[in-house]
Amino acid sequence: MSMTDPLAPQEPRFDTPAGAGAVAPLRRDDFDRDVWCLMGLAVDAADITRAVAEIDDAARSGRPLSFVTPNVNFLVRAMNDPAARREILNADLSLADGAPLVVMAKLLGVPVPSRVAGSDLFETLRRRPGFAGRRLKVFFFGGRDGAAEAAHDALNRERGGVESVGWINPGFGDVETMSADAVIDEINAADADFVVVALGAAKGQAWIDHNRERLSAPVIAHLGAVVDFTAGGVVRAPQWVAKAGLEWLWRIKEEPSLWKRYYKDGLGLLRLALTGLAPQLGRGRIAAAAGEARADLEAAPAETVIRLSGDLGRQQLGPVRDAFRAAAARAMPVRLDFSAAGGVDRAFLGQLLMLEKHLGRHGAEIRIAGASRRVSALLAANAMRYAAAQPAAVSRADAASARKAVV
Secondary structure, rough: OOOOEEEEEOOOOOOOOOOOOOOOOOOOOHHOEEEEEOOOOOEEEEOOHHHHHHHHHHHHHHOOOOEOOOOHHHHHHHHHHHHHHHHHHHOEEEEEOOOHHHHHHHHHHHOOOOOOOHHHHHHHHHHOOOOOOEEEEEEEEEOOOOOOHHHHHHHHHOOOOEEEEEEEEEOOOOOHHHHHHHHHHHHHHHOOOOEEOOOOOHHHHHHHHHHHHHOOOOEEOOOOHHHHHOHHHOOOOOHHHHOOHHHHHHHHHOOOHHHHHHHHHHHHHHHHHHHHHHHHOOOOOOOOOOOOOOEEEEEOOOEEEEEEEEEOHHHHHHHHHHHHHHHHHOOOEEEEEEEEEEEEEHHHHHHHHHHHHHHHHOOOOOOEEEOOOOHHHHHHHHOOOEEEOOOOOOOOHHHHHHHHHHH
8 A cells, every 4th residue: 555645635535334424524634633632642523433434434545544542541651651642643543532531521621522442443343234345354463362363253253344354463572573574464465454453552552653654454553452352352341331431440350460550540640630630720722702813834944933823722723724734744843933822722732733743753843932821831731842942043134123223
């Protein structure tokens, strides 16, 4: 599969998954996403119907789609490890998983429609009919001993919307070892639509980030528990347990060794609630009647300067999207000047994360100038630690002109 330019314009598609009404046009690029900043993570305002439509479109068209389902473990790792944060940010779609993230989203005004667990998404794909005269083809990579093979066999005994075209259990090893040419060649030879990775969240996401451009399957995601659930080795929590936000307790019952991870994640979540969530309460929202926003771009030789003005909220993001898209295409350091800006909301911060994502691919950074104390505090609470821009250099002629004006 040839990797398309993520910033190249593409025609949006309309898709209607089985049993659902029509959904809005799919995004053309990252700057079209309805993406928000939630505790420093990029999270799309998407429900499970939207997620299925994205997967279908990618499988049909060959458009690359790497998606993540952030939960508390993702959040804690991202806040403490810049590399983990970068790997999550590199995904094309981010679906909030875990009851704590949904609660935090509601507290902060992030319009997450509902929790989208990776296991629920995969079950939805399994239970529906296939599309375009065939089933969705998946490849299982990872899982505990025997699980991937058992999941492969279980799917192929069904008549639902998913079939398995192969599996590999790479055993224990580092990301480099699991990325050998022979491994990638075997996955690509299976001609899958969707590679389901199960290597443990940290290693799995690192493997995806390392190999996504080498894989011919358009869709890829780390859905560790899905392999065990499909294989039947681990029983999923009943719906009433999941709705009560107690799925973590059920998982410990099924897999007692998980209690250490959940304990560490719980402590990390408590710390983040105090240092990241509490400072944001009551901040980062803009009234619907907010003033007009502008984003004026200057293509300087050594950087891109974007001068922001007005209230930078969800309803006023058109100029911001355009300016950020153009700045990303230049692939140069960006100076964001907030001197004339009013308030910002988390939809604006979501677009800022997309700009960071694209600039990061070229080693370019974002620098901030003129930010108010309120904006600076909001950025800090979301671990968006951008350097302060140095004062722009002034030529001798400009300096002499300024002195004359003063006299």
